[in-house]
Amino acid sequence: MTSLSLSQRRFRRIRPNWLAVAALLPMGLVALPLIYVTVRTLQTGLAGSVAELFRGRTAELLVNTITLATGVMVLSALIGLSVAWCVERTDLPGRRAWRVLAGLPLAVPAFVSSYAWASIDVAFQNLAGAIFILALSSYPLVYLPVAAALRSTDPGCEDVARSLGHGPWRSFTHALLPQLLPALGGGALLVLTHMFAEFGALALLRVQTFTTAIFESYELQFDSASAALQSVVLMLLCIPAAWAEMRLRGRRRVSRSGRGSARIAQPLRLRRATWPVLGAFGALGFLSLGVPLITLAWWLAHGSSAGTGMAQLWPAVRGTLSLATSGALLTSALAIPLVLLSVRHRGPLAQFAERLPYIVHGLPGVVVALALVYLSIRLAPALYQGVAVLLAAYAILYLPLAQSSLRASVELVPPQLEPVARSLGRRPFMVFLTVILPNIAPGIGAALALMMLEIVRELTATLMLAPTGTVTLATEVWMYTVDAEYAAAAPFAALLVLVSIVPVWIFTRRMLYQAP
Known part of the structure; x- marks a missing residue:
């Protein structure tokens, strides 16, 4: 030995x-991207870089980018945590099916969801609409790791908290939530980095962030210094988020109160809250999955550009x-x-x-x-x-x-x-x-x-x-x-969803579908 x-x-x-x-x-x-940004910044010079970075347009893009990314991250974390807890820790009717269905919005690319909502009404083409639509597309990135963590954590800590006289809410915040923080934080930071990188959905929703501005600068002025310097600011935003995500991923651990313990938590009875919770799940499924799919079906059958x-x-x-x-x-x-x-x-x-x-x-x-x-x-x-x-x-x-x-x-x-x-x-x-x-x-x-x-x-x-x-x-x-030309885009969008839905379904089932 x-x-x-x-x-x-x-x-x-x-x-x-x-x-x-x-x-x-x-x-x-x-x-290579790091080399490019460094070279272009040096070529622009200190005075030119300062003038570009501190102009009003850059400040506007910075506010929009941070507002969008933070808003989507927070809303996705709230939805993902709530859905995971209801599915894994309550007696929600049909929770075996909800466990898989809650992850299926990942099968619809964000820019396809945005296309569907934007084709319904221009009222969704703004910052608030973008936060709402992208959170509906992104919450599974939080839901999946949190649900997996909930299925792995030992309920003994919660039992101890209740034995000390803590109510359900305090037991959740003091005993369970600390165990979920690595999964919750990792999922939330993943959403944040995705939002910093998002382009197609934001362009369709008419929201200006660094990604859309960089693309426009590239199209209008081929390889312009403005695009390069905007990339510098975006990198400064992305690097801490990606680093924190990596650190949290490395710290994900699940502990149990006894060696080999595999006791499963008894589901909390919803009682009178059953129907409101079911209604909320139905509404979430309709908004995140139903609206894009129904809109695609409608455009496939209607519209002046159908068949183009x-x-x-x-x-x-x-x-x-x-x-x-x-x-x-x-x-x-x-x-x-x-x-x-x-x-x-x-x-x-x-x-x-x-x-x-x-x-x-x-x-x-x-x-x-x-x-x-x-x-x-x-x-x-x-x-x-x-x-x-x-x-x-x-x-x-x-x-x-x-x-x-x-x-x-x-x-x-x-x-x-x-x-x-x-x-x-x-x-x-x-x-x-x-x-x-x-x-x-x-x-x-x-x-x-x-x-x-x-x-x-x-x-x-x-x-x-x-x-x-x-x-x-x-x-x-x-x-x-x-x-x-929404009807013309519908066949291509529908095929994208069909290509995506099978691997997402299999991945979600393998990760979560283990009946208690």
């Missing part, structure tokens, strides 16, 4: 050369699937060395490999695309408007999600397998191919599925970087909705 422990410790100190080299590629790729652009339907499906498959394969492949380095080895390089993608995670696609446009034109003109640049943007945007999917599988592989394989004469890279890769195959599959789902719905980077003639379902929805 002692020799095995020493061998494992020695293995953690020996970092294979191929792994270090392989990890440098995604790390360099992820650093149907010739592009198959090219859009083909373009979506080809880009999603290629992007998912590349992103997952780049994530593997990062995860292996951070899990199996210690040191500054391993820490940097783990944290850098999360730092850039909050950046919107518009900033990443702007960086790749600028750098490709100056350093590799032959790559500009090529598929390779677009796939690089997908990798930068979604590496953290691939890392999260792979990490659990890598951690389950016993560390002693690798030194044993090396002792049999196999070289480090062959150990990876024959021992590690087969064991982490389930995690790779999960990462591929998640990457494909995200890339299918990606809009901003695809709009800015896709080669001429390339169309996707997301870009076609955008093209028709900005021209108010």
Whole structure:
């Protein structure tokens, strides 16, 4: 036992050369937006940067961005926490079905929900409407981790609180809520970073934030200094949120009062509150899922632009699937060395490999695309408007999600397998191919599925970087909705929802559907 422990410790100190080299590629790729912002800021000069950052327009965008992101985060946290608690800790009728249905709004991309609401009435095209609509789309990002935490926490702490004379509300705030804070905080910060990065939904709802302003600056003045400096402010907002999210994710732990204890909390009886709670759940389901789907169905059957652009339907499906498959394969492949380095080895390089993608995670696609446009034109003109640049943007945007999917599988592989394989004469890279890769195959599959789902719905980077003639379902929805041709956009939006709903359903069931 002692020799095995020493061998494992020695293995953690020996970092294979191929792994270090392989990890440098995604790390360099992820650093490109940071390099771009730094270079453009230096080129503008101190006086120009100060003048741009402190003008009235920048202050207006800052207020709008913070108001929107904070409002959506708070409302999503309230809805997600309330729904999770009702589903997991009460005798809500049909809670097994509600457990899955509450996560399904994730299947409707935010810009599709915004398209649906905006096509109903222009009254929703303002900041308040955007907060309302985006919270309905985003609350599952809070609900899912909080519900999972509620199913894992030991109710013993709550029992102790009640035995001390605390009522239900005080028991919740003093005994249960502290156990939920990592999941609740992590979900809320994830919503916050998503809102900093949101573009399509806000453009359709006529709300000006840094993302929409950067895109407009890019379109009006190709690669303008204004867009670059607005990106600086957005990065300053995103980096602390992404860092805090990463820290909370690493601290998620569930404790029980006794070893091996698996006692399930007795559901709280709603009694007279049953029908009001059911009514609230029905209203939430109608607003978050029913309105977008009913609106899509209506536009499919009505509207003067119905049938327009149907010739592009198959090219859009083909373009979506080809880009999603290629992007998912590349992103997952780049994530593997990062995860292996951070899990199996210690040191500054391993820490940097783990944290850098999360730092850039909050950046919107518009900033990443702007960086790749600028750098490709100056350093590799032959790559500009090529598929390779677009796939690089997908990798930068979604590496953290691939890392999260792979990490659990890598951690389950016993560390002693690798030194044993090396002792049999196999070289480090062959150990990876024959021992590690087969064991982490389930995690790779999960990462591929998640990457494909995200890339299918990606809009901003695809709009800015896709080669001429390339169309996707997301870009076609955008093209028709900005021209108010809602019926023409409906088939593309409906296909987007259909593509998304199956993996979201499976993911939600696997995460939460365990009958008590």
